[in-house]
Amino acid sequence: MRGRARGLAEGIRAHYGGSLAHLVLVLCSFALTCYAGLRLLRGDTLGIAIWFVGAALLHDLVLLPLYTVTDRLAQRLFRDRRGKKPRSRDTAGGSRPVPGRVNYLRVPAFLALLLLLVWYPLVLGRVPGFTAYTGLPADVFWGRWLLITVALFAASAACLLVTRWRARPRRDRAGR
Incomplete structure (x- = not known):
């Protein structure tokens, strides 16, 4: 029985890429998200859909370019005086x-x-x-x-x- 369970866990890791516990947690989070979405859509479905699409468009068309430009300006502010970006140091073990x-x-x-x-x-x-x-x-x-x-x-x-x-x-x- 133990060998069969170990073989199942190894097979899941080989195909899924993570452990069995990780797969169970991901499936539970998807189930919880679906449940919350279905409960949310029982009310004003059209209003929620419009809000969701509007929020996605606002983020992608306005906010993302805005904070990308702001981040680029901040990176230029912290550039090394010689015109190079600051060097990062690798820690031991290749992290x-x-x-x-x-x-x-x-x-x-x-x-x-x-x-x-x-x-x-x-x-x-x-x-x-x-x-x-x-x-x-x-x-x-x-x-x-x-x-x-x-x-x-x-x-x-x-x-x-x-x-x-x-x-x-x-x-x-x-x-x-």
Whole structure:
């Protein structure tokens, strides 16, 4: 029995490319997605379909080019002074290279925009009468989002400075 199960697992790995547990998890996620989609489409099917197509078009035709251009500009900002891109260092064992310095802009920008996306009704004051639920005045959310954004970029800048300081040769650090 064990040999048969092991043979089945090896056959799945050979054809599927992953383990049996991975295949079960992927199939369960597809089943959950289908269930959620069917429950969602019981309501306003045409409205949901229009919203989905509109969101895909907005992303592909407007947002993707916008953040691609922004990322290219950020990469140029972090280019080495000699006109070369910063070199990445490979770690032992042939693993992935160390990410570039542009990620010190990407990560806080992504987190700030994600917070804005999730909380935009409150941040932009689009929810009237929400004070009763939060106990906070409606005008505090914009300032708090800005403070969180500044803190994210400040923490990222501190991480960049520490990384650059640690990358300097030991004799330069001891001399100063």
